[in-house]
Each structure stands twice: as structure tokens, then as C-alpha cells.
Amino acid sequence: METGEEFGPWLARQLKLAGKTQAELAKELGLTRAAVSAWIAGRSTPRPTVMTEIADALGTDVGTVHTRTTDTQAGLPVTWYHRPGYLDGGRDLGNAAAFAFDADVQVLARETCQNSLDERLTENGRPVRVRYTLHELTGEHLDAFREAILWSDLFPHYSAVSETAANQKVGRVVDAGVRDMYERGRLVLLRVDDYNASGLTGDDYADGKFAAVVRRQLESLKSGPAAGGSYGLGKATLWATSALGLVLINSTLSVPHEGRTERRLIGRLELPWREVDGRAYAGPAWFGRPDPDTQGADVARSWWADDETVKRLHLNRENGEPGTSFLIVGAHDVASLEGKASYEDGRQRDEEGPEDSRGIERMHHRLVEALGRDFWAAMVGGGGRLPLLEASVRAMRNDEVVVAETKVDPSVEQPSRTRALRAHYEGTTVDRLTESGQVASRNVPLKLPLTGGARGATLGTHQAVLLVTEADGDRDTPVNQVHSLRGNRMTVRKATVPNLPLGTNPFQAVVLVGEAAGASAPFAKEAEDFLRAAEPPEHDRWGQTEELTLRWSPSAYRRIQNLTTEVNNAVRELVARPRRGRNEGGEVLSKALTVKSRPKAKVPSGPVVPELDALDATIGDQGEWLITAEVRIGRGDEIVPMVPVAQLDVRSGGRPRLDWAELVAVDGCEVENGVLRFPPGTRRAKFRGATDVSSHPVRTTLTRLVVELRAGKEA
Template sequence: MSPQQGEKFGSWLARQLRRAGMNQAELADELEMTRAAVSAWINDRAEPRPETQRRIAAILGTDSASIYNRTDVAPDLPLQWHHRSAYKDGGREYGNAAAFAFNADLSALAREATQNSLDERYDERKPVRVRYTLEELTGEHLDQFLAALHWDELREHYDEAALLEQKVSRSLKAALRDLDENKSLILLRVDDYNAAGLTGDEYGDGRYTAVVRRQLDSRKESGAKAGGSYGLGKVTLWATSRFNLVLINSTLSESYEGRTERRVVGRVDLPWRKVGNEAYAGPAWFGQADTEPNRQQVSRSWWADEQTVRDLHLDRLSDEPGTSFLIVGAHDASGTAESLKDMHEKLVIALAEGFWAAMVGGNDGGPLLEASVVAMRNGRVVVDEKRVDPHTSHPALSRAFKAYLDRDTVEELTTSTQVARADVTLVVPPRKSDKRKQGGGHHRAVLLVTPAGEDDDPVNQVVYMRGNRMTVMSKRPRELPLGATRFHAVLLAGYATEQTGADVELAEEFLRASEPPEHNDWKHTEELTSVYARGALSRLREFRVEIDKAVRQLVGRRTTVRGEGPAALRELLKLDVFGPAGSRSRRNVPLVEITRGDLDDTGAWNVWVDLKLPESDSTWRLTPIAKFDVRSGGRPVVAWKEIVPRDNCREEDGNLVIEAGVRLASFSGITDPSSHPVHGNLAGLIIDIQKSRGGAL
């Protein structure tokens, strides 16, 4: 066999005869040769001469090149839906339990589907390109699509499944009702380019079966860098469909049956149902009937022609390897995005939030990912294609990561545009299977910090990531010092550091084992305790403590400090955190650490108050009250012109809201001179911190 030939001629010819519905005797008659000669070819005892191979190609409807390359002849067989028969033991499944592992909203879809594309990047010199296309079909466009989908074959199964008194059935019933009443259907196609594609055998191990025929198969041939580990991410595709229906068109990076382009298949996940006298287990597949003797009538993928791909809205923009997933009846289960415009916007935001770092490139190399979203109606663009730009959505963080890639970081922040780097050690515990007790190791993760702008929001959070730079989570460091520089930060671990080595792989595997199915935290999981020695969770906690410590060291206190004013003014400032009762223990109330204030030209007091709070499991709701300390009589309350939350708090209806667990907070305020009973410099100012209704004080 030549390198182009993936198998011997005999096995290839036998398969083509089965697909053509022809036996050995019929081929022998067409060739005017003996059946014994054909049998010898089939059993690899001999090969036909070149001129005979050309005649065989003509009979099979192909060419000599296909025989040489062992390219399967695409049989002209009708498309069908094959429904899995009910289990003979009486077992029933009223839906795919894996679909309930995620919220079926567009943010979860964007996160999981794009992560899978990143994991399957083919040429590492170029980015993976993902394109999300929303399209609403109505009128004849809808009718043509449903006809190509063989909807009439499916409808009776949907109708029966919708009659069941089960959760999935009720959702299907609503979807069918809306389709019948509105005569409208939303499709969402997720295309990736420069990805591996669904390679592999129709039924054996491979990417194809992991996605199309199996559950909880996390076959990631990208190895240690892979973001996924549960085999659940693909379920979000079906969960986003109101009909639990997805069509697939894949261009393969490795040939299968001698072909690479337009490998098409469909799958629907329905609950157990009975149609006529036949009971069905759940899933069904759309394709051509398999001609193999042991799989008669099973629907398998087929090599579609260009027109069929267009009719199914599965056409791709180029012949680059990758896969297109078409979600039929796409919706956002959260209810926050119903129109095409809202769905478009939500996808753009989700892609930016989850993958901004993967879209940043440096001087020595481009980004890992490019992403865009477009919305259409009946083939016409209604919301222009939007390419996600990390430097627009996350400018400070993108600047920080690019500085790291370009080796342009500093050890200490002195200007507002600098990026400081600190290394943080992650101790990786040994695996239980390690024969040596001293297994595991130490990994040097990278913390990047850059100052935030005055209008940035949110701030003072650390974005955590590993592997292919998908955002795992964002956490606020604990015990930030009052008046610390507002900042943005990112923590790079594992392969996100752009480093290689044994410690990087150890860290990657350890952190991946600590992630739940949503990949949005590093915490206790069953895999973590099953695989790693005792103390694994403590190592994660220690890692978080070291990260927070490194942040505090980098941000310190503000370099720009308000002046405390003349001593005469400071003496006019007093503080009262006891409120009207005046008898509570200081251990249970906020304490004022520092108060700074001055009088402006209008006579208004400008004050800055820093609070130290005791431990509390409840949210604090505090009311700052300004009073004048006059020489005689009561202390009149003066109004606030403005209250501005500064650190670790927010303002709601004139109250300060401070989340449970926060120990330090600060705010500033300006009094209203029109409410002053006397000029500000003729009376002392008292800041009274009182509990507001529903507060923890």
C-alpha cells in the first residue's frame, strides 16, 4: 500500500459493494469475469490490473483516484431519522440528565462551546476562529429548512414525547406550540475554523463518537492543555435547543473513508416515548442508513453535497478544518435575551468575559482565539457581525497580559499604566498513586497587577485562569488595605503562564481536577480527593492566601492622599459610632480608624471616613449622619449633599451597604451648606454611624 492508501483493496471493495447494494456475483457479471476473481480481490489474495480498476471505478460511479486513495464512494441513499428502540429491561429515561448540569443560557453555551474549540486548535501557529450566527427563519425559508430536516418524520415523536407529564415534556410542548402559532424558528450556528474537526470512526473511539454517540466522554487530544475534563460541555449545545436538536457539519483535519469535507449528521435527545405500537428509548440520529450487516438501518454520518449543506443551513465559509453545530430552536433559558439583538449582545459579552485573554497576542505571537457574532433573518443581516475585541471590553487586563507576553512588566507600580508582576507558588500535592512519598511539586504561577481608571467597574478583583486562558473565576482579595490603589489583576497558572516543564503540567492537572463541571472555581471535587493525597484542599487555600498577600504587597496604599487640614479644623471633627443607644460594646460595632476633613469655599464640610468592621455573617446597612456640635442645645442634623462609597461598600438610598465578611471600608461625604444652622467654622462636626433598618449593627 502507498502512504495515501489507508487500507487494503479487498476490504475497501467489499465495503463499496455493500454500500452500492451489489454482491460479488453482480460485479463479476458487470466486468465479464469469474466470481472467483472477485472473491480473490475481496480476500486480498490478488489485486485487479489498473485497467480493471478503472472499470470498477466506473461501475461504482467514482474514479481511479478514489480507488488509489481508498476514498469511499458516497452512496446515493435516502436520509432518515433512526430512533433508538426502548430498553428490553423496561428502563426509561425521560431526558438527558447531563443537560441539567448547566444553566441552558447563552452565556453557558458560549463558554463551553468556545472552550471546546480552543481545546481542539489544529495549527498552533494560527488562532482558532469561532463564529456565532443567529438566524430567524419564517415563511418559505422556514418551510424549506423543515423539509430538509425531514421534520414530518420527527413531528410524531415530538408530539408523543410532549404528552408525558415530565419536565422535558412540558418544555417540548411549549416549543411546539410556539412553532405552530408564530411560524418562526431561531437557529444558532457555532462554527470553528482551524480546529481538528470530528475525526475518527463512526462507532469506534475518536472525536466524532465522543460528541455524537457518547455521553461523559471527554476525549481531548490536545492533552494536558485541555480546559474540559467531564465530557459535559457539549451538552450545552443540545440544552440550548428548545427541541434538543443539533445538526453537525465537520471538515476533518484527518481523512476518514478517504474524505475530509462535509461530514454531516444530526442528533436529537428526546424522552422515552411510544409512537404507534413501538417504544423508543430517547435519542435519534439523522443520516444515511448504515449498510454494514450488523448495523442495518442505523443512521450514520454521510458525506453531503453542497446543496444539502446549504438547505440545512450548515454551509461553512472556508475549507479549513473545524466543525459547525446548528442549534435548532435556540433560546436563552434565563429569559434575559429574547430578541435577536439581545441574544447577539449576550453572546458578545459572554465571549469577552470568558476569553479576553485568549484573544490577546504579543509581539512574538498572535492570539489563541478570534471570535465574532452576527444575527440574520431569512438570510439577511439584521445585526452586523461584531468581532470581540479584548482591548475594548477589558482594556486594562488586556494591556496587563500583553505586557507579560512582551516581557514588559515591573516589580513595583509607580505609574498608572505600568504592569507589576509577582510570582506566587502553588504547592501541588502528590497523587495517591505516586510510589514516592515526596511526589507532587512546586509551580510558579504569575500574578499581574495594573492600576484601574477612576471610571472602571468592576475593580479590585483577581481573574484566575489556566490552560488555554479561559477565565475560571474572579475573586476579590481579602483584607485589602484602606485607600489601596484601585486595580485590575490576573493570575496565570499552568500553561496559561506560557511556560513548559514538569511543574506546569503538574499544576495544570491539579487545578483541572479541582474544577466543577462549570469550570468556574478551584475547590473540593470528588476527583481531587480521589486522586490526590490528603491535604489537597489545604494547598488550594494556601495558594489563595499567597495570591491575596501578593496583591496587597503590590497595591499598598494610595500615593495621592487627601490633606487632613489645619489642626483647628481637625479639632472640630468628632466621631460617634454608638448611635442613639450609645451603650453597645465597641466589639460589635464599626470603629472609625481615620477621619479627614476640610471646609470648602461654600462652607461645606468635605470628610473621608475609614471604618473597621467586626466579623459578621450578615450584610451591614449603615447610615452616616452628620451633626453640628453646637455649644448649647441639641445637636442639629445637617443634610448630606453627596455621599460617595470609596472602598468595599456601595450606596443605596443614602445608606452604606457592606457585604458580610468585609473588615475594612471607607466613604467620603460633602454636607449641604443650606442645611447648616450656623457657618461650618463656628461648630464642630460629628459623624454618627448608625444602623439602618435591616442592618447588622
Template sequence: METGEEFGPWLARQLKLTGKSQAELAEELGLTRAAVSAWITKRSIPRPTVMQEIARALGTDIGTVHSRTTDTQAGLPVTWYHRPGYPDGGRDGGNAAAFAFEPDVQVLARETCQNSLDERIRENGRPVRVRYTIHELTGEKLAAFRQAILWDELQPHYAAVSANAAHQKVGRVIDAGVRDMFENGRLVLLRVDDYNASGLTGDDYDDGRFAAVVRRQLESLKSGSSAGGSYGLGKATLWATSALGLVLINSTLSEPHEGRTERRVIGRLELPWRTVDGRTCAGPAWFGRPDPESPAAEVTRSFWANPETVASLHLTRDGDDPGTSFLIVGAQDVAGLADDDADGGKSDSEENGDDTRDIRAMHRRLVAALGRDFWAAMTGGGNREPLLETSVRTLRNDEIVLEEERVDPANEEPSRTRALRAHFEGTTVERLTESGQVAHRFVPLDLPLSGGGRGTHGRHQALVLITAAEESEEELNQVHYMRGNLMTVKKARVPNLPLGTDPFQAVLLVGRAVGDSVPFVNEAEEFLRAAEPPEHDRWGQTDELTLRWSHSAFRRINRLTTEVNSAVKDLAARPKSAGRRPGGEKLGKALVLKQSPAAGSRVRTGTGRPDLQELSAEIGPAGEWRVTAEVKLPRGVELPAMRPVAELDVRSGPRPRLAWAELEAVDGCEVEDGVLRFVPGVGRATFRGSTDVESHPVRTTLTRLVLELRAEKGD
């Protein structure tokens, strides 16, 4: 059956690949040039007997000519094309976009899953399925893979980069990756497959998904305001995660290109500027079939591979669902190795002589990241299917090391998963009165006028969901913020909660996450999308927000945060009951109410005083100082009330004092009007706070912070 590309365009490309002209083919077939021209222009097709002769002339089999789902293997072979050095002598030390992200598989999971969500085929209502495969190669398997990627052609380029590694940051990473492969005899492949996604559609060079991912930098063709990506940077995480700077791609297209959809293959290599055999190379290189229409047929383009080729490249996909497979060659997880080193000791696998520690740790970190950032997208309920399914598996030389593990959002975020499912099923309540309930509250987001105009374009109603936290959860009393693609953008603890508040978890849904029927859904999506930095990990001031709206537009988001915190505090508040002591039962048992001394008597006090021992501080997204402090308390002493004071360190003169925007007790104390009062009998107390940015006289990044505990007057 003729199910592939139309005969004319297919034949025209084969003639270019084999270097034959229409006249030469006509002569070999004993036909006129007009007959061949009629085939090329789709005015006619050859008879079956003539097709056999065409197959012989092209050096292929009759099945390839009939099906036309792949190119002939004759003519120009698959090879590497290295971009020539710039004629003006300019040099690139690597792809700058890759430096926007750490070589961390958790960052990779966040960016790649977000891209797959954006490319999900929505019409069929099915989720996009994303699978991560960690595959370590050694021995003969490694040698066969190096042969498949034409390592002998690449080796001189890697050698040139290694020779110049002292002068290039990227070169040092590449040099270490090559040495690791040869000295340890191992190579880690990390493949990201998505299914029920668009695939890399479009021409090799013109506008389209393929060119945006494979050929260009800082270009995002995401459609729809609810898309997660907007900078065109996310794809750089693929190359940043490769210690060799190499990614291979196999795409099944949702729309035919050149009459075909399956096994569209290309590779891209990111190296710094280098000189090889007297020829300068600008940086990137592409693995594909030479394009006969390019000068000297040097530039390579994607090619339609056969099953054997994709198998040798470890790019075989499961089934014919559209989507793309990215193979990261020499996958590295710098942050994961650092975490393991910080933990110290040996893992169980090391104690048993198993040397798969790295890939096992990578597996665990991927599962944790997917559950943490995409639990909402993997949650369904009522008539709503999840948007996303994810899984991770780990292999070594095609043998299973860790079975495929499907990420269950209920394991990672049990309380919030329950809350979101209740929203989908329509079972939320206005007040929490029983265990397991989920309460909801709408909060306003006032959208600004574009172009810097004063006033409000419209009011969008975001939705807060809150439910009791599970005992197994560690980070309590937090709100996860998200919009239409249901990826967690921001996490924030609710400040200044009343003492005794029962532990809870909360979710804020904005834009399409609330539902299409809510007013100003698209405008809210567009506004918040512009407020996200390349990492998509918060909402705040960005250049795009300033250019499209105003320099103060981010204050609308701050007001939304205030409304959210207020709603959560109200929903989390315990109903008042007669006889209950302030602060709840647990606190009531820990607190001892001191009696006033009798007339003429003296209160016995010790000589000890609270000692500020541990302090951690970081700069928040709005430029505020965020601190967490631990205080050692003397025992058997009546403790005075203490006021935490934040100041900026200066060389001379009085220290500028900063105001607190938030100050809250964590353990062993309570906060009242900015003053710490310690629980009698405890040995340590912990509190945290955030400074008010408006009280900062200079930019926070240019300052050092001093924190003091000062006794209140009279103490």
C-alpha cells in the same frame, strides 16, 4: 484527478449502500467476480472505460467514481434512526448530562469556546477562530429547512413527547419549543463554527473525537494537561440550548477518514422515552445514512454530503480550514429572557415595531460572555499570537440583522489586556511608579504528592500581574485566575485592602499560562484541572482531587489564594509620603477628625441609630456565607462604632456565632479590627464579609444566617 478515497474501499462501501454483491456487479459489467475482487482488495483498479460502466451500475455519474469524495446517492437514503427501547423495560426521561447546565447562551459560549481551544491545531501557530451565527427563519425559509431535516419523519416522535409532557421535564421543554415554532411561525438557529481545529476525526463507532461527541456521554478524550475540559459534559450544552433537542453537525477533518476530509455530516436528536406506532424508543436518534453492516441496516452513520445538502441544512462552512460546525435547532436563552423581563420596559427595536428583540439580545449576551471569559485567550503581544478569535453575527432569513462583530478583548477588559500584553512583551516592572505600568510578582504553589502521601512533590511558581484600573471598569480590585488555555476560571475580589488603595485589576497565571520554562508546569496544570468542577468556574475540592491526591489537597489552592492576595496588596500599596493623611486624599476630605470635648462639657448626641436595611447573602464555593449589607445612617448624630455579628438561626437556645474570615468596607465606612466606623455626614454605608468555614458547626446549606449590628461597649 483522483483525490479522494482509495478505489477499493470506496467501491466496497457503495456496493453495501446499493445492496449489490461483488458477483452481481461483475455480472452487470460482463466481467469475472475475480476482477471485482481485485479492485476491492486494492490489487488493481479498473480502466477508464470500465469506470463509466461502474458509474452506470451504481446509478451515479462518472465524476463521482473518479473523485470518490462522496458516496453515490443511490441505495439507502439519508434518514432518522431512533434507538429502540431497552429490552428490560428501562426508561430515560432525557439526557441527564444536559441538566448540568442552564439553557443559557453565555454558558454555551463558555463551553464551546473552551472545547475549540482544546482542539486548536497548534503546529501552525495560528489562533482557532470561532464564529457564532444567530439565524431566525420564518415563512418559506422555515418550511424549506423543515423539509431538509425530514420533519415529517420527526413529527410523530415530537407528538408522542408532547402527549406525555406532564410527566417529563424534558418533554415540557420540547413541547413548548414545538408550539413556539408553529404558533409564532419562527425558528432560531444558532450555529457555532470553529476553524483551525481538529474536526470530528475517527470512526463512527470506535474511539475517536467523532464517537466521543456524537455517540457517547461523559467521555472526554482531551489530550494534554492544559486542556480545559475533563468531564465530557461540555458538549451537552449544545443540546441543552436547543428547545427541540436537535443539533446538526458538519465537520471538516484535519485527518482524512475514508479518504476524505470535507462535509462529514450527522445529526443527533435528544428526546425522552416514547412510544410511536406501537414501537418504544429509548431517547436519542441520529440523522444520517443507514449503515448496511448494522442489523437490518437500521443504524445510521455519518455521511459525506454534497454542497447542496449542507446548504439546505444551513451548514455551509467558509473555506476548507479544518474544524466543526454545530447547528443548534430551536436555540433558547432562558437566562437572557429573564434578564430582559427584569429590566422591564421596551427595547428600541420593539418601539420601532422590530420583532427581532430576542435574537438581538442573544447577540449582545454572546459578545459579553466571550469577552468576559476569554479575553486573555484573545490577547497577543510580542512574538505571541492570540490563541483565539471570536465573532458574532445575526441574520433573519439570510438577511443581516446585526453585522458580524469581532470581540475585542481590550473593550471588555482594558486593564487586564494591557497587563497580559506587557507580560508577553516583557515590559513588566517590579513596582508601580507611573501610570499605565504593569507590575509582576511570582507566588508559590506547592504541589502535593499523589496517592495521599505527605510532603510536597514540587514548587511551581505562578505569576501575578497588576495594573491600574480604567475609569470605565465597574468590578474593581479583582483577580482573574487562569491556567494554560487562558480561560478565566475564577474571579475573586482581594479582601481587606487598606483604605485609599487606588483601583486596580490583577491576573494570576498558573501552569502553561506562565510559560513552559517554569518548573513543574505540567504537574500544576494536571493538579488544577482536577480541582475544577464541570462548570470550570473555580478551583476547590473535587472527587478527583481527593482520589488522586488527598482529601486535604485543596488546601494547597487556598494557600495559593492567600499568597496571591498578599502579593496584590503589597503591589497595590501606595508609596508612603510625608504629610499624606491616612486613607488617601479622597478619604481625607470626607473624614472629619473629632476633637476631645473640653472638661465639664458634654458631647451632643441624637436619638437615631444605624439601621441595617439591605442584605444579600450567598454560599461561596468553600461553603462560607458571603454577605453584602447596606446601612442607613441618621444625619446630625454622632454615630457609635458597630460590630457586625453573624449567627446561625435556631429554634431555641443561643444562636451559634460565626467568625469572620474577611470583613471589608465598600462605601461610607471603614473596618478596623472587625468594627465598623462610619464616615461623618454620609447617609448610607455598605460593607461585605465572608464567614470562616471552620467556625461553622454544621454544613452551611442546612442553615439560615442572621446578621446583627451591635454597638461596641460603652456606646
């Protein structure tokens, strides 16, 4: 027989739930209060015959008292607790954190999978396993689930929100979700399970992971600089993806709480301010057992559920491995519903099948696509190194499989980059690409600023690792991109390499920064800390942030721009085709040509000032000006170095000057600290540049660009 919690803590909680004191239990059992106190303190345990009497006193069966794997059914029942309206009359018309993200399953996959990676148990070295289950309910299955979540108690609150839906964004979404459930007779559940993760540990109210997720907003309790999250916003995607604003949670803890680890349940509802039966409610509500320690037991806390309750709530986990299951009730995917994403999985679809089933098939496809795009590197192992992550997606309808569980395979979703990362782990990279299938490796420097130091002060240089390999097939698109990632191996930045030489073969590249470059890399932890501070809440780029400015300096982001420049220069060098020598081209062709030489013209003496001869400019994806300029140079003994200057054209006053984020020599010149230098005898030169968006005083599309060449070493 399985034995659960220690008898003392279990009995103390059951007395609270039943509203009984130790003295009252002792009187019913015909024993002294000291005997009951000794049980609760753990100094002794009752005899088997007394166990039966305790079960009768608590209104449960003797097996529950012996195993103690669940609470008794006596006392306060599981119910919904709605936070009362504020006494000062204030109103919250929705959770602001949820507005940071779209109701998009691909955004959900990125945020939830990142959180699971951050909570991975590292002691055993195994990956965290994340599974997404789409489950559509109709008919009696839907009725049974609504009964399990006490829908009749919730409906008046949804009705109150619907009455004011026209004036509230959250209200309109909730109203549409309720109407969809009734009009179409269906409800989509999306469950996110992780295994080999820490679980929601800690007290219901005190500091801990449980309170951070269930009770609080904008709190992030991530350990270590390699963690992906830092804003405490990612959990809001769970509620943002629910058209009903409802998420149920079942957590298996890595550290016992109240002597228990399995089936810790709680639910949270996010609604705007509302009035029901003349009483105002502030917004959120919790589904749990009333807390007997609070006045009037008005506050709902988590409870330890039995197996049957877990199944009825569709929160059953496959084993007792630590981790958490989040059930999003009324899951919707705006991008999928609006047809913004193309759907093609190569399988014959039944066009006469239910529209709802095809809907969850599209959501299934988009989840697999997002996981493969953003977390491919975390799923790659090699050279004795295990992956950090395993991910899969499945779809069901009324407990029947619609789409079989699909394990996300990085070698299918990102074949070229997977090959590159494995070669790095296995030590099979080369210095330069000479054959098909090779992976070239190059170190690129990231000069880290000194925290709180003077402008320009450097803590040290971290060596990031650049991997470049040829692109594989049509599936490996878009090509010529660099994926940048740090310690948790989630792709943070995706960028196309600009100004590639004509005829460059399609390639893919990866940049490993911080602990992703290896724990032994110089200043790896410092690089993690710096780049984590440079990420916005979406964690999709590195750039200027408030934290970066406060902890380092307003110009600290330029270190990242310099890293980007170094990476792009290294990529262009690695993928460039070798030039032919002057004598190459064949002996036959050489003999067939007759070249008459002319006497050389006299070269004028004195310095020559190059002139800007042609300029081509476009606006890039980030709003930067991208320019390609040609320079004409007269004959002379000495060519004056020139400084390209980018300015905005204005009707009056001085022209605002823009900074260069990147300045690259293409032909006939070299770039050194922003200065163009020309070898003697050069007649024409070409360079490219990209402006720094942060130096633009107004939106780029509303401006005109002026580029000048100024003589001298300094601008």
C-alpha cells in the same frame, strides 16, 4: 478536476450502500470477481470506459465516480433512526447530562469555545477560529429547512412527547419549542463553527472523537493537562440550548476517515421515552445513512454529503480547513427571553421591527459579552506570541444580515487586563505601580501536594504570576477583581479582593497559573493537573472535588486557599498607597502647632492579655463568615500572642469550631501561622478574617458566629 477518496475504499462503501456484492458488480460489468477485488484492494484501477459502466451499475453519473468527493445516491437513503425502547421496560425521561447546565447562550459559549480551544491544531501555531451564527428562519425558508431534516418523520415523535409533557421537564421544553415554531412561524438556528481544530475524527462506533461526541455520554477525550474539559459534560450544552433537542453536525477532519476529510454529516436528537404507533422508543435518535453492516441496516451512521445537501441543512463551511460545525435547531436563551440581562449596544434600534429580530440581537449581544468575559486572555497576543483564539458573532434572518459579524476584541471587552497580559508577554512589567498605565508583576507560590502522598507532603512549589494594573473607565467593571486562569487561558475564577485599604484606586488583576505562567515555570504541568482536578463541571472555580480527594487528599484544596491568600496579600501590597513620613505635611503647619509634652506614665510590669473590643461580621458570596475585629491592649512590658477562634453558637453542647480560610492583619499586629502577635507598646490592633466554607457543618445563614481570642501560641 478535484479528486477525493481513493477508488478502492470508495467503491467498497458504495457497494455496501447499494446492497451489492463484488460478484454481482463483476457480473453486471462482464468481468471477473478478481478484477473487482483488485480495484477494492488498490492493486489496480478501472479504465475510463469501465468507469462509465460502474456509474450505470451504481445509479450515478460518471463524474461522481471520477471525483469520488461524495457517495452515490443509490442504495440506502438518509433517514432517522430512533433507538428502540429497552427490553426490560426501563425508561429514560431525558439526558441527565443536559441538566448540568442552563439553556443559556452564555453557558453555551463558555463550554463550546472551551472545547474548540482544547481541539486547536497546535502544529501550525495559529489560533483556533470560532464563529457563532444566529439565523432565524420564517416562511418558505423555514419550510425548506423542515423538508431537509425530514420533519414529517419527526413530527409523530414530538407529538408523542407533547402528550405527556405535563409530567416531564424535558417534555415541557420540547412541547413549548414545537408550539413556538408553529404559533410564531419561525425557528432560530445557532451554528457554532470552529476552524484550525481537529474535527470529529475516528470511527462511528469505536473509540475516537466522533463516537465520544455523537454516540456517548460523559466521555472526554482531551489531550494534555492544559485542556479545559475533563467531565465530558460540555457537549450537552448544545442539546440543552435546543428547545427541540436537535443538533446537526458537519465536520472537516484533520485525519482522513474512509479516505475522506470533508462534509462528514450526522444529526442527533435528544427526546425522552415515548410511544409512537404502539412502539416504544428509548430516547435518542440519529439522522444519517442506514449502516449496511448492521442487521437490517437499522442503525444510522455518518455519511459524506454533497454540497447541495450541506447548504439545504444550513451546515455549509466557508473553506476546507479542519474543524466542526454544530447547528442547534430551535435555539433558545432563557435568560434573554426573561429579560434578566440588560441590553445596550449603543446603536439605534428599530422599535417597530420584528420582535424576533430584536430577540436574536439580544442573543448576539450576550454571546459577545460572554466570549469577552471568559476568553479575553486566549485572544491576547504580544511579544512574538500569537493568540490562541479568534471569536466572532453574527446574526441573520432568512439569509439576510441582521447584525454584521462582530469580532470579539479583548482590548474593548477587558481593556485593563488585556494591557496587563500584553505587558507580561512583552516584558514591560514593573515591580511596583508608580505611574498611570503601568503593570506590576509579582510571583506567588502554589505549593503542590504529592499525588497519593501523606497529608502535608509537598511535591514542589509552582510560581504563579500575578499582574496588577489600574482599571480603565466605566466599561471595565466590576473593579478590584482577580481573574485566575491556567493553560488554555479561559478565565476559571473571578473573585473580588477583600479587605482593601480605604482609598485604594480601582484596579484589575490577573493570575497566571500552570502553563499560563510559562512552560518553563517550575512544576507547570503538575500545577495544570492539580488545578484541572480541582474544577467542577462548570469550570468556574477551584476547590474541593471528589477527584482531588481521591488522587491527593481531603485537605489538598487548602493549597488553593493558601494560593488565594498569597494573591490577595500581594495585591493589597501592590495597590496600597505609600504612607507619609511623620515629618511630612509642610513646614508652615509644623511651626503653627505647639505641642506640650506630658511625663510618661509608669508602665506596669508583667504580661498583658489583649481583649476583643469590637467585632463586625457579614456573610460573603460563597457563604463564608467575613469578620473585622478590633483588639484593646493594656499597658505592659510584654503582650501575650493570641489565637482568634471562630465557633458556631449552639444552645447546648460544645460549639463547633470553624477553620480560617484567611486571616489578615490590618493594623497594630502581625499574623503568623494563625497567631496574632503585637509589637511592644501597641494599645489597639485590628485584623480581618474569612472562615473556610468547607468546615461549616450547616448553612451559614442558619447559624450565629462566636469569635474568641485565646492566649498562647497554640489554639
